[in-house]
Each structure stands twice: as structure tokens, then as C-alpha cells.
Amino acid sequence: MTFKFTKLALLSATILGTASAAMAQDTTLTIESWRNDDLTIWQEKLIPAFEAANPGIKVTFAPSAPTEYNAVLNSKLEAGSAGDLITCRPFDASLSLFQKGQLAAIQDLENMKNFGDVAKAAWSTDDGSATFCVPMASVIHGFIYNAEIFEELGITPPKTNDEFFAMLDKIKEEGTYIPMAMGAKDQWEAATMGYTNIGPNHWKGEEGRLALIKGEEKLTDEQWVEPFRQLAKWAPYLGDGYEAQAYPDSQNLFTLGRAAIFPAGSWEISIFNDQADFKMGAFAPPVQNAVDECYISDHTDIGIGMNANGKNQEAARTFLNWVGSAEFATLYANSLPGFFSLSNETVEMEDPLAKEFVSWRASCKSTIRPAHQILSRGTPNLWNEMWNVSANVLRGTQTPEEGAETLQSGLASWYEPQQ
Amino acid sequence: MAVEQTTRPPIRWHIAVFLAPAVLIYTAIMILPLFSTLQLSLFSDVGNRQVFVGFDNFRTLFGDPRWAEQFWNALKNNVWFFIVHMLVQNPIGILLAAILSSPLLRMRAVYRTAIFIPTILSFVIAGFAWKLILSPLWGVAPNLLDLVGLKSLFQPWLGKEAYALTTLALISVWQFVGIPMMLIYAALLSIPDELLEAAECDGITGMAQFWKIKLPLILPAIGIISILTFVGNFNAFDLIYSTQGALAGPDFSTDILGTLMYRTFFGFQLQLGDPNLGAAIATAMFVIILIGVSIYLFGIQRRLRRYQF
Numbered sequence: 001m002t003f004k005f006t007k008l009a010l011l012s013a014t015i016l017g018t019a020s021a022a023m024a025q026d027t028t029l030t031i032e033s034w035r036n037d038d039l040t041i042w043q044e045k046l047i048p049a050f051e052a053a054n055p056g057i058k059v060t061f062a063p064s065a066p067t068e069y070n071a072v073l074n075s076k077l078e079a080g081s082a083g084d085l086i087t088c089r090p091f092d093a094s095l096s097l098f099q100k101g102q103l104a105a106i107q108d109l110e111n112m113k114n115f116g117d118v119a120k121a122a123w124s125t126d127d128g129s130a131t132f133c134v135p136m137a138s139v140i141h142g143f144i145y146n147a148e149i150f151e152e153l154g155i156t157p158p159k160t161n162d163e164f165f166a167m168l169d170k171i172k173e174e175g176t177y178i179p180m181a182m183g184a185k186d187q188w189e190a191a192t193m194g195y196t197n198i199g200p201n202h203w204k205g206e207e208g209r210l211a212l213i214k215g216e217e218k219l220t221d222e223q224w225v226e227p228f229r230q231l232a233k234w235a236p237y238l239g240d241g242y243e244a245q246a247y248p249d250s251q252n253l254f255t256l257g258r259a260a261i262f263p264a265g266s267w268e269i270s271i272f273n274d275q276a277d278f279k280m281g282a283f284a285p286p287v288q289n290a291v292d293e294c295y296i297s298d299h300t301d302i303g304i305g306m307n308a309n310g311k312n313q314e315a316a317r318t319f320l321n322w323v324g325s326a327e328f329a330t331l332y333a334n335s336l337p338g339f340f341s342l343s344n345e346t347v348e349m350e351d352p353l354a355k356e357f358v359s360w361r362a363s364c365k366s367t368i369r370p371a372h373q374i375l376s377r378g379t380p381n382l383w384n385e386m387w388n389v390s391a392n393v394l395r396g397t398q399t400p401e402e403g404a405e406t407l408q409s410g411l412a413s414w415y416e417p418q419q
Numbered sequence: 420m421a422v423e424q425t426t427r428p429p430i431r432w433h434i435a436v437f438l439a440p441a442v443l444i445y446t447a448i449m450i451l452p453l454f455s456t457l458q459l460s461l462f463s464d465v466g467n468r469q470v471f472v473g474f475d476n477f478r479t480l481f482g483d484p485r486w487a488e489q490f491w492n493a494l495k496n497n498v499w500f501f502i503v504h505m506l507v508q509n510p511i512g513i514l515l516a517a518i519l520s521s522p523l524l525r526m527r528a529v530y531r532t533a534i535f536i537p538t539i540l541s542f543v544i545a546g547f548a549w550k551l552i553l554s555p556l557w558g559v560a561p562n563l564l565d566l567v568g569l570k571s572l573f574q575p576w577l578g579k580e581a582y583a584l585t586t587l588a589l590i591s592v593w594q595f596v597g598i599p600m601m602l603i604y605a606a607l608l609s610i611p612d613e614l615l616e617a618a619e620c621d622g623i624t625g626m627a628q629f630w631k632i633k634l635p636l637i638l639p640a641i642g643i644i645s646i647l648t649f650v651g652n653f654n655a656f657d658l659i660y661s662t663q664g665a666l667a668g669p670d671f672s673t674d675i676l677g678t679l680m681y682r683t684f685f686g687f688q689l690q691l692g693d694p695n696l697g698a699a700i701a702t703a704m705f706v707i708i709l710i711g712v713s714i715y716l717f718g719i720q721r722r723l724r725r726y727q728f
Contacts, residue, residue, distance in 0.1 A: 067664065067665065067687075067688075070685070070686055070687070070688065070691075070692075071681075071685030071686060071687075071692065074685065074686070074692055075685070089689075091689070092689060092691065093689060093691065096691055099467065100467055101467075183578075184578060184668075184669070185577065185578050185663075185668065185669070186664065186668075187664070187666055187668050188688075239555075239556060240555055240556075240575075241554075241555020241556065241574075241575035241578065242555075242575070242578075243575040243578025243579055243669065244553065244554065244555055244575030244576065244577045244578030244579075245554075245555065245556060245575070245578070246550070249554065249556050249557070252556075252557075253556065371689070372689065376689040376690070379485070379486075379690070380485055381687075381688075381689055381690035382689075383688055383689040383690075384666065384687060384688060384689065384690050387666060387688075388666060388668070388670060388671070391668060391669065391670070392669075392670050395578070395669060397580060397669070397670060398670075410485070413485065
């Protein structure tokens with residue numbers, strides 16, 4: 001009897017022991033993201049900083065491939081297996097998640113005061129009453145160049161379109177280097193780093209973008225066609241077989257020092273810093289005349305919100321509030337040079353290339369990519385069409401005018417203000 | 420009364436019991452999903468609620484000029500994808516099988532294995548390897564052509580609308596030629612030697628023997644291969660997705676039903692997924708495959724003459 005009792009006591013002790021251990025266990029938050037390039041930075045810098053300040057909460061960063069992220073995330077949310085924290089694509093993709101009740105409203109978080117309306121616009125309802133993601137970063141478009149090649153050939157970064165093409169001619173004539181590294185195969189390069197990179201100077205940034213949304217301008221208007229004409233002129237300066245050149249090919253061409261210029265988004269900075277062993281510089285998209293006002297694409301690209309049906313709501317809010325803090329902004333901007341904080345707090349950056357990019361904010365006017373807000377709500381999807389048309393124009397299978405016509409008729413088929 | 424009872428056949432429960440596992444599993448993983456896809460295609464999302472809309476999704480798919488254009492483009496590409504397989508993969512498969520079954524060939528197992536290996540590779544690996552081989556920048560294809568003085572023939576094939584789909588179809592042929600080869604090879608081996616010896620006694624040897632004796636005997640196997648190719652091609656997706664992406668560039672020239680369905684169902688970039696319209700496309704795919712298989716079953720397979728040995 002005593003023996004039996006001892007055994008029972010031992011057994012219950014074991015059970016209770018495990019139970020209390022489980023209770024003391026930390027809350028684990030999982031972050032869904034498409035930024036698989038940033039895995040090490042999250043694991044080594046951002047998460048440890050948060051965990052040190054908030055004992056009891058553990059964070060796991062679980063990224064999926066960028067092109068699959070939206071599909072994967074939507075399926076996970078439907079199935080109820082998504083993580084507690086959701087990295088937010090800007091505008092409608094996240095807005096629809098919020099409307100379906102899958103993202104929680106977080107405008108009452110204390111640190112949301114650190115963000116201006118423009119920064120929050122990408123993750124707020126159309127009337128601005130609810131915000132569902134903390135803005136993390138924007139990316140700026142421009143051109144990154146190999147400073148050593150420029151020095152060797154005696155070239156200075158161009159200011160105007162004429163100078164830009166004169167420079168490309170010079171590199172091409174010299175013959176050692178491919179003037180520009182860009183391919184048409186992945187399509188988005190042509191749209192993102194081509195059309196929406198050089199375009200804002202023509203359609204005057206926000207002015208043109210908002211006019212398009214209001215239906216006052218058309219995509220077939222001169223200011224929207226001209227960037228396509230410029231893009232079409234790039235073709236002879238790209239590498240052989242650029243039609244089948246993919247994005248990683250372009251990156252490699254540049255970092256191996258075989259190409260002089262890379263039409264870029266600032267997110268390349270951290271990748272190039274790792275891979276290129278030469279000095280790099282950057283110049284803003286060229287303007288028509290040197291006296292013209294310049295515009296840059298400063299695109300609100302990434303935010304983070306919380307799963308409305310997540311299990312660890314309190315911990316998730318703590319994390320999001322931390323993301324809104326100045327500490328996170330500085331940490332993030334410096335760990336990932338090229339992702340510029342949207343916070344109103346001043347963020348000191350160290351990377352010279354990132355500083356160059358962000359300095360354009362002072363001299364030029366910022367805008368976001370034109371297809372992202374409202375205009376990609378219908379079918380056909382304007383942004384997808386822009387990918388396809390930009391690649392077609394770059395490959396010379398559609399003229400700039402035909403391309404613009406395709407975009408306009410697609411948009412007008414469902415968007416009332418354009419009808 | 421007692422007599423009647425003995426004459427009533429007992430219910431043979433064991434039949435139901437033995438069939439149950441297969442029927443249950445097949446129902447759960449094949450039949451139910453199929454019908455729920457069909458059902459999904461009859462609904463639509465209105466204000467975050469699924470509402471029955473009858474055939475509206477199909478009306479959009481075939482009636483809206485943009486959707487119809489995409490659908491017919493994908494179908495046309497899919498047909499071409501299939502034709503390339505039928506014209507290249509299956510004849511080569513038969514040829515390889517005929518060579519393999521020749522008694523004069525040595526090291527048969529080595530060839531058989533080497534030709535079959537790509538079949539077990541993942542699409543992603545095959546797609547990636549070929550993307551590298553054909554890359555105009557780092558690929559071996561331009562260099563190899565240069566070695567034989569044919570560099571001028573090199574094109575960035577995967578980036579040209581005129582060539583991309585054919586190139587991908589040939590990559591898929593390279594990967595799967597092992598399957599018709601193995602099936603035909605097995606069919607050839609099952610032809611009894613007496614038959615061939617009898618043919619030889621009648622003076623039918625060499626090529627004539629293949630055309631007159633062996634080919635008629637392996638026709639049923641060729642029929643099965645054709646139908647497998649048909650079903651496989653019209654369900655294809657992975658290779659195009661892994662090499663060309665969901666937008667199936669350049670300019671949708673490699674878009675097939677599978678990629679169109681994926682893009683519609685799950686969405687892509689800023690385009691949000693529309694599961695209902697996606698299900699409508701999946702249903703259309705199902706109907707196309709069903710029609711194809713039915714034509715084969717009722718039109719061709721019944722007319723094939725079978726021989727008993």
C-alpha cells in the first residue's frame with residue numbers, strides 16, 4: 001500500500017511538474033514574412049534586442065518566398081495556421097485581410113503617434129479611420145553604379161536624360177563593360193526598376209498619381225507614355241540575351257563587376273554591400289532639364305500587423321508597439337541599409353550608399369508607385385499589367401504607345417473615374 | 420418456410436468490407452474535393468460571404484473578353500504543349516525502347532537508368548538546371564554552340580515569345596521521355612519469342628518485323644501512354660511556374676491552364692486571389708480532360724485489336 005501510494009505521489013508530481021513547467025514557458029510569436037533575405041538580421045539583431053527588453057516573449061521569424069508570400073499567407077489565414085504577426089504588403093492586399101477580419105486594428109498602439117499620415121496611408125482604410133499595420137520601411141528607387149568603373153572611364157553621374165544616354169553610349173563604345181544590368185525575363189524588374197523608377201520625373205510624382213486616381217489624367221497621356229519611350233531606349237545598353245536574363249542574373253552581373261550600372265531599389269544596398277567588393281555610388285533618376293524639379297519613388301513597402309485570430313494577442317501588441325519605437329527604427333535602418341524608416345523620429349544611418357539614397361528625400365519630392373493605391377483593385381490588375389507591358393516595351397515587342405494603350409483600356413474597363 | 424430460408428443467398432459482407440478502405444480513401448481524397456471544387460465554382464464572394472451565383476463565373480470566364488482571351492490563350496498553349504509531347508516525346512520513347520530491346524545492345528541497364536533518372540527529378544531542379552544551361556550569360560548552351568561554330572543559332576530562348584513555350588515543352592520531354600520508354604520496353608519484352616521466331620521463319624526480319632509484328636502488339640501500350648501524356652500535360656503547372664513565374668512570360672506566351680488557374684485562385688502580387696473563378700477554371704480543365712479521356716476510351720481503345728498469346 002505504501003509502495004503504491006509513493007508511486008502515485010511520484011506520478012502526480014511528474015505530471016504537475018511538467019504542467020507548471022509548461023506554464024512558465026514563454027509565449028512564442030511567429031512572424032510571417034516574405035523577406036527571406038533578412039532572416040539572419042532578424043535572428044541575430046532584431047529579435048534578441050526585443051527579447052532582451054521583453055523577457056517571457058520569444059519570437060520566431062518564418063519567411064516564405066517573396067513571389068509566393070501572398071498566396072501562402074492567404075491560405076494560412078483561411079486555415080487558421082498563420083503566425084501571430086503578419087508582415088504587411090502595402091495597400092489592398094493588406095486592406096482586404098483587414099476587411100475579412102484577419103488583421104486586427106492597431107491605431108490605438110502608443111507608438112503609432114510616431115508615424116505621419118503618408119506613412120500610415122498604405123495600411124489604413126480609405127477614410128483613414130482604422131490602421132492595421134505598423135509602417136516599417138520604404139524603399140527608394142534610383143541607380144547604383146560601380147564607382148571604380150566610373151572612375152576608370154572618367155564618367156560622372158548624370159543629372160539629365162541627355163547626360164544619362166551620353167554616359168551609356170560612352171560605356172558601350174568603350175566596350176569592356178555592359179552599360180546596364182537589367183533583364184526582361186522576370187518582368188517586375190522592368191516595371192519596378194524601370195517604369196516606376198524613371199516615371200515620377202515625367203508624371204510629376206504625387207501630382208500625376210493622384211490625377212490618375214481622380215481620372216483627370218490617362219495612362220495614354222504624354223507624361224505617362226514618355227517613361228516607356230525612355231525604357232525602350234535602354235534595350236541596346238543591356239547585356240546580350242537580356243530577354244532571358246532574370247533578376248538574380250542582373251544582380252550577379254553587377255556584383256561581379258561586369259556591368260557598370262544597376263537600375264535599383266534601395267533594398268539592394270545590403271545585398272550589394274555583402275557581395276560586391278568595389279566602391280559603389282548612386283544617382284537619382286535623371287530629369288529632362290537640369291533646372292526641373294526632381295521626383296523620386298519612395299515607396300511604402302513593408303509594414304507589420306497582427307493576426308486578429310492569433311493566440312497571443314497581448315504579446316503581439318507588445319511587439320508591434322516596439323516596432324513603432326525609435327529603438328527599432330534605428331536598429332532596422334542600420335541592419336538593413338536601404339530600408340528607410342517611416343518614423344518621424346530622426347534615424348541616424350551609417351551606410352554611405354543608404355545616406356546617398358535618403359538624401360534625395362531632401363532635394364526631390366517623394367511619391368509611391370502609381371498602381372498600388374486603389375488602381376489595382378479590379379481585373380485586369382494594373383500592376384500585373386504594368387509588369388507585362390514594361391517587359392514587352394523593353395523587349396521591343398510592344399511600342400510605348402501600344403503599351404500605354406493596353407494599360408489604359410485595361411484600367412478603364414473597370415475603374416469608373418477613367419471611363 | 421425453412422426451404423425458402425436456405426435458398427435466399429446470404430449477404431456477402433466480406434465484399435463490402437474488403438472494398439471499404441479503397442472506397443473510403445478514394446472518396447475522401449478524390450471524389451469529395453472534386454465535387455467541392457465544382458460547388459465552389461458556382462458561388463461567388465459578395466461582401467465576404469459565399470453566395471450562390473449559378474453559372475456566373477463561367478459567364479465571366481467565357482463571356483468577358485479579357486478572361487476569355489486569357490483562357491483561350493492558355494488552352495491554345497496547352498494544346499501546343501501536348502502536341503510537342505506527342506510528336507517528340509512518344510516517338511523518341513518508342514525508338515529508345517526498340518533500341519533497348521534489341522539483343523545486340525550491350526550495357527542496357529546503364530542506358531535505361533540514365534534515361535530514366537530525369538523522371539525522378541523534381542520539376543524545380545529540372546527547370547533550374549535548364550534555366551542555367553540556356554542562360555545567355557552563364558549557360559553552357561552558347562559555349563557549346565560556339566564550339567561547333569553555330570553560335571549564331573543561339574537565342575535567349577526562354578525570353579522570346581516565339582520560342583519559350585516550345586523550349587519548355589522540350590525540357591519537359593527531356594525529363595519525361597523515360598516513362599513511355601519504360602512502358603513500351605515492358606510491352607516489347609512481353610512479346611513471346613515463339614511469335615518472333617515464327618515471323619523469322621516467314622521471312623519477316625529487321626525493320627519489317629518491328630513495323631508488322633511488334634508495333635501492332637504494343638499499340639495498346641502506346642494508347643495508354645498517349646492518354647497519360649494528355650492528362651499530364653493538361654494538368655501541367657510546375658515546370659512553367661518554376662522557370663517562368665506565375666505570369667508565364669514573356670507576354671503570357673507560356674501561360675497554360677495550370678498557371679492561369681494558380682494566378683486566378685491564389686492571386687499574384689497586387690492581384691487578390693479569387694477562389695471561385697479559379698475553381699471555374701479548374702472545372703473547365705476537368706471537363707477538357709474528361710472529354711479527351713472519353714474520346715480515347717470510347718473512340719479509340721475499343722477499336723484497338725488485342726492479341727492473346
